[in-house]
Amino acid sequence: MHAEEKLTYETWPAEPEKSTLEAKNKFLGFWLFLGGETVLFASLFATYLALKDKVPSADHALAKDLFDLPLTFVATMLLLTSSLTSVYAMYHMKNFNSQKMMLWLGITVLLGLGFLGLEVYEFNHYVHEYHHKFTSSAFGSAFYTLVGFHGAHVTFGLGWILALMIRNYKRGLNLYNAPKFYVASLYWHFIDVVWVFIFTVVYLMGMVG
Amino acid sequence: MSTYAQKKGFGSVIWDYLTTVDHKKIAILYLIAGGFFFLVGGIEAVFIRIQLAVPNNDFVSAGAFNEIITMHGTTMIFLAAMPLLFAFMNAVMPLQIGARDVAFPFVNALGFWLFFFGGVFLNLSWFLGGAPDAGWTSYASLAIHSKGHGIDFYVLGLQISGIGTLIGGINFLVTIINMRAPGMTYMRMPLFTWATFVSSALILFAFPPLTVGLTLMMFDRMFGSNFFITENGGNTIIWEHLFWIFGHPEVYILVLPAFGIFSDVFSTFSRKRLFGYSSMVFATVLIGFLGFMVWAHHMFTTGLGPVANAIFSVATMAIGVPTGIKIFNWLLTMWGGSVKFTTPMYWAFAFIPSFVIGGVTGVMLASAAADYQYHDSYFVVAHFHYVIVGGVVFAVFAATHFYWPKIFGTMLNEKLGKITFWLFFIGFHMTFFVQHFLGLWGMPRRVFTFLPGQGFEMSNLISSIGAAFMSAGVIVLLINVIVTSVKNEKVGNDPWGDGRTLEWSIPSPPPFYNFKQLPLVRGLDPYWLEKMEGKKGMTPAEPLGDIHMPNASFIPFVIAFGLFVAAFGALYNGEKSWAVPVIIIGLLITFGSMLVRSLKDDHGFHIHKEELMDDNDKGVKA
Amino acid sequence: MKRLANWRLISLLAMLALVLTGCSGEPFVSALKPAGEVADMQYDLMKLSTYIMVGVILVVTIIFVIVFFRFRRKDDKIPKQVEGSHKLEIIWTVIPILLLLILAVPTVAATFKLADIKEMDKKDSDALVINVRSHLYWWDFEYPKQKIVTSQDLVVPTNEKVYFNLKSLDVKHSFWIPAVGGKLDTNTDNVNKFWLVFDEDRANEAGNLFYGKCAELCGPSHALMDFKVKAISRAEFDKWVKDMQAVKEPKKAKTELAAQGQELFNESCIGCHAVTPSNQMPDTARIAPNLTNFGERSRVAGILDHNKEELMNWIKDPESYKPGNLMTGKYKDFTDQELEALAEYLMGLKVQE
16 A cells, blocks of 8 residues: 555545554654653653752742642643544544544644643743742752743644644645654643643642642 | 666765665664774773873873763763664664664664764864863763863763664664564564664663753753752752663663674574573563663662662662573573684674673672772773673674674675784783772772872783783774775675574675565574575565665754754853854754655655566676 | 683683782772771672672683583584573573572671661760761861861771761762772762771771772862871870860961961961861861861872972972862962971971870
């Protein structure tokens, strides 16, 4: 089965993301990459936990002073929902429905942008209200690095999905680009899972002390 | 698209290598670059031994000495040993599993160029204000304290080449999982392929902690963060943990492929299948697994407390068991065999006693309470050189002689090979054996000089003389390479005559598509099986058909180059006005070319059946 | 190829000879000449592990040699393709496990014993505690209970447990007295604690002066960050402490030259170097070695012979002796005459007349 072949709804395979050798490689390679990313974030979490509330003097804000649960809850909901919408997109990809896939991917991107906006607002808020900066304490460095790394992943993911959408808007699905959409959505899920951990470890555990 | 038979000018050869995605050519690139850095690291080693030949020597200054030891360690580990092993993995592993290429040829090229630019960046430090000087471990308090840009070069250079290694590891994993020829089950894979597999898995999980550690160090040194600044709440022990969570598996990332190479050499030249194949595979996997459980044995004197020290001590000793299994299996492979002492076999044979010494001192070091004496003394220096030189470097030498005909189509001179061996082998033991005693007599490591009257003089001198022997050995190897390349006597598929695995069933060097028809694998040592049944080659598993091949691409080079540019910006951040624009330009080059790669369709090309049949008629070798 | 075997045999014998001829280093610095309880325990572990390992090496060597002679290729026959042997494989899995257990048990016991510092945290314990503070490239030793400070030459009583609090005030160093016990790092982040015992008889054999080393790379002069340990009897130690405590203010110079030296010292040096042993200042304020008993020390700057000439050389150009030290450039250039005066004064700084 050649990747660039034109297919119809009838000839579209059940697992388009794994139907050629290249696609299978991409699928497996990406999962392995996410395994490495997991260790990367685990290292950042460990660093954060070791440096949480480690500040040079008592006038620095600590985790319990900083976090605002409603705000992060909204952010969390946005990101979780975006994961769900990307599932819908993949559902339509499997059904060879390019337009609906694009629609749901578009919604995913909008939700992701909303999340990023809230994050920017949040960081800004900490810096100006609490003087909690990247350079002000080990706690600040660890916080912005962990959460910022996640934010950078969100940004990269948005850019990636957008680029794929623009590139393939006109020509529709084939076995060459379907795996690309699929791994991009895997990446998006991964970002979402990492956020669940950040929400728990940084925010919830930060609130209770 | 069938350019493979044409004669080419020098310029187009260069362009060919800059854009190649062929695993065999990338292997040659790794071999050249790794070999070059090996020489650089070797020269640094010679400087170290000259400086320490006599007490109170002033051959190099104290500051320069620290730069030299740092660069010696960093270069040898990251820029010599790993790339050289990657060279053989690239050259041989796809052939051993009967694949036409790796899973991601593009990523393979990208991995090489990232490693290359990272290595070049790191070494440019010599010319741009001084090399890093906090040791290859670059412990945080000293690294933060270090003036100049040396440490910045270390952080950025390793970051770039580390990414290259990481994606290289993923590539090998996917290749081995997805691209094995029909019949090549996991338990029929040659040990070198197994070692590549486990070692790649270690890379995948060990490099991210290094990436994080380097990032934190970069932020602290260049962007004002406080991870390791104690006054602002930072903690330098975090660096030690992150570094060694990477650093210990790194030892196995290096030594497992070495084990794999030796396993293949032993069975080939004993004309016997590997003794206890399944327990060898099991031991390889177990060593890889345990490799992650023992990092804190590098930190016994950091003050982690007796509970942690005791646990890590016992866990470390446990690694001795699978390693012992391997040693005895190798010995028993030769037992009852018909052992031919070729140059690769010299190295393999000498590896056993050398590595056993390194292994037993490893068990001694594992004993936490006693390690308080050994730690950071010359005993440790002796130990890890016995493991890394006696294991990894011996393996690289063995593989160089063993696989040279497969890579270049001509044999290295056996006589010169044996001279190399004797010089290096004698020099190696002279240099490092006495260092065990130096450490026990109270000589700390990483000292730029020592004072007379402490009983260190004689042994240091012996050690330095040994280094001269090792250098002579390497020079003979270089002569051998030149002589061989000039003569360039072509050899056939199986020049050693005892080849057992698939790579020996195809021409040397192989055609760029490797296998005209994928071979049918009927057991362990598939080529040997066919030979024993009186056949000339492998039975094909498929009819002759079109072969799909990837296109060459210049993009990997450009992606890596962008990071190289950005690294200069980061290095001078806050110091030069052009720093931030340079970071942005560099990242734009990188991400821009990634975008191009992502958006531009690249379907590769097909070699048509007819062209392959033409090859048949002409009996073309490459 | 007979050469190979001969060479091996000779080298093996040479190595053995090297070991057996008692190459165990100098008694004041070698871990193979243990001079205290801690070093003894560690030496015992070394011996135990060496015995086990030599056993392993012997077995490997025997098989190795037999293989070499018996199984060389003589003809073109194809040997039998053996898959393996479960029996053998079980043997060489189980025996190493047993051997490692033999090593693991005493290792764990020793690890816990060496970390037993309960005594130092007890209230009204009379155990001797010393706070070690490491600096780029010198050592500060505070005796908190005795309320005195000294540097470079650590003074300890023999035949009793001495407890240490270790910390670094700039970059990480490591505190190591090879003949007396293994090392422990001086971290920048936390205080590490351990104990050592200095055996009286063996201290005498070593000339009562052990060599101490920094074992963690800490910058250009890492190699020169030596210190010395004077191990003396409890009675002598008590006397030394008393003499130190008696110095309440800087000692007056005795000769005219020394008086000039003292004046120079008070102008240029006293900002960093104290000449009274009081521990009133916090450790972070003690930015240079305390010189109260400098005249009684064993080395200048930890490395040079203890005489006026070397002292003058050192003050004149410390950078050429300890590259990267923090003293260079902190004071004016002295004339030779001034150097002599300074040296005269400093060499006269003694507490035990």
